Amino acid sequence: MNYGKKKAAKRQKKITSKSTMQGKRIVVRLFKALLICIVLAAVVGCCRRRSFIKKIIDDTPHVSASDVKPKGFTTFVYADDGSTEIERFVSSSGSKQGIQIR
Numbered sequence: 001m002n003y004g005k006k007k008a009a010k011r012q013k014k015i016t017s018k019s020t021m022q023g024k025r026i027v028v029r030l031f032k033a034l035l036i037c038i039v040l041a042a043v044v045g046c047c048r049r050r051s052f053i054k055k056i057i058d059d060t061p062h063v064s065a066s067d068v069k070p071k072g073f074t075t076f077v078y079a080d081d082g083s084t085e086i087e088r089f090v091s092s093s094g095s096k097q098g099i100q101i102r
Contacts, residue, residue: 014020075089 072090076085077087077089078084079086
């Protein structure tokens with residue numbers, strides 16, 4: 001490398017020249033624009049995801065305890081082999097005794 005006076009002056013002029021500075025400014029501005037686009041895409045994605053989930057929750061029907069409570073019982077009696085159905089009991093009580101859950 002040449003560290004002479006002329007070469008040092010030439011390097012300093014190259015570093016501080018208008019074209020070099022403009023090139024750096026363009027690169028910095030493009031980088032900032034890219035960062036802004038990434039942040040904007042993330043915000044839009046979060047908003048869409050939130051509205052999608054809210055729409056699903058709003059479209060689901062309301063379920064109460066009376067909707068889940070069974071109206072009757074069915075009991076199946078199987079043979080020893082486990083696949084042959086011997087008898088079926090269908091009624092409001094169906095040979096089952098209700099108990100209170102505490």
